[in-house]
Amino acid sequence: MGNNTNTPVVGILGWEARNNNALSQLGHIPGDIAHPSTFSFPVLYKQIEGAYYETVIVEPSAKVLISMIDAAKEMERNAVKAIMTDCGYNGIFQQELANAVNIPVFASSLLQIPLVHLMLRKGQKIGIIAAYKEYLTEEHLRKVGISENIPVCILGIENTEFSKVRAEPLAIIDVAQFEKEVVSVAKRLIDENREVGAIVLECTDLPPFAAIIRRKTGLPVFDIVTLAHMVYETIAGERWGHFPMLKNGEIGKDYE
Numbered sequence: 001m002g003n004n005t006n007t008p009v010v011g012i013l014g015w016e017a018r019n020n021n022a023l024s025q026l027g028h029i030p031g032d033i034a035h036p037s038t039f040s041f042p043v044l045y046k047q048i049e050g051a052y053y054e055t056v057i058v059e060p061s062a063k064v065l066i067s068m069i070d071a072a073k074e075m076e077r078n079a080v081k082a083i084m085t086d087c088g089y090n091g092i093f094q095q096e097l098a099n100a101v102n103i104p105v106f107a108s109s110l111l112q113i114p115l116v117h118l119m120l121r122k123g124q125k126i127g128i129i130a131a132y133k134e135y136l137t138e139e140h141l142r143k144v145g146i147s148e149n150i151p152v153c154i155l156g157i158e159n160t161e162f163s164k165v166r167a168e169p170l171a172i173i174d175v176a177q178f179e180k181e182v183v184s185v186a187k188r189l190i191d192e193n194r195e196v197g198a199i200v201l202e203c204t205d206l207p208p209f210a211a212i213i214r215r216k217t218g219l220p221v222f223d224i225v226t227l228a229h230m231v232y233e234t235i236a237g238e239r240w241g242h243f244p245m246l247k248n249g250e251i252g253k254d255y256e
Helices: 021-027 053-058 062-077 088-100 109-119 138-143 161-167 175-192 207-217 224-236
Strands: 010-015 043-048 082-085 125-130 152-156 196-201
Touching: 010 062, 010 224, 021 161, 043 062, 053 062, 053 088, 062 082, 062 088, 082 088, 082 224, 088 109, 088 138, 109 125, 109 196, 109 224, 125 175, 152 175, 161 175, 175 196, 175 207, 196 207, 207 224
Parallel strands: 010 043, 010 082, 125 152, 125 196
Antiparallel strands: none
């Protein structure tokens, strides 16, 4: 698990491996958190034994949290520079995970919501597209800094092709159909809440469809990938770090 280069990496705490064709199929789509090419930087995956739908989403497990903390500490010892997770519902563990290590932890894309709120005009709402609406509780929201003063509205994708992940794990997901359904959910979210000024995708399987949601709704769309790239820039960004030293505070001729 060690990081043998000097390149900072982001660690991803994920669910344990299971025989779930539907879920793994989504993971093979570039843009999904499970696909390494999704990120413009090195990532390190760690599967957490005992972490799956029932123990993370339905009934968050203290035992799973302990295992995640142990894995986070191991990642830190191996020179990982920041840690995220592969499910937005892990936001309920955000504070415990962040307090366990000395590197940044961002357990959920929902951490962006307080920032998005400050970007929007007063009275606008933030739309959340979640895997399962019924399990995204007030506690989840509070744990990631979403106060009662931040107006949000939530719709889930539980009635789309995504339902196969839970109900028919060996089924094949019709990705083209799923894309249409995700766009339909986004449009419904806006139709039912005209004040929505931005959308945040909780589900880490949804970033492959963020671009089409932006095009079809005309709204900014935030997800775990937008957050991951922002965090990576803060820990390892060097895009402006190769200019010659400037003397006496003067701008060189090539930069005037």
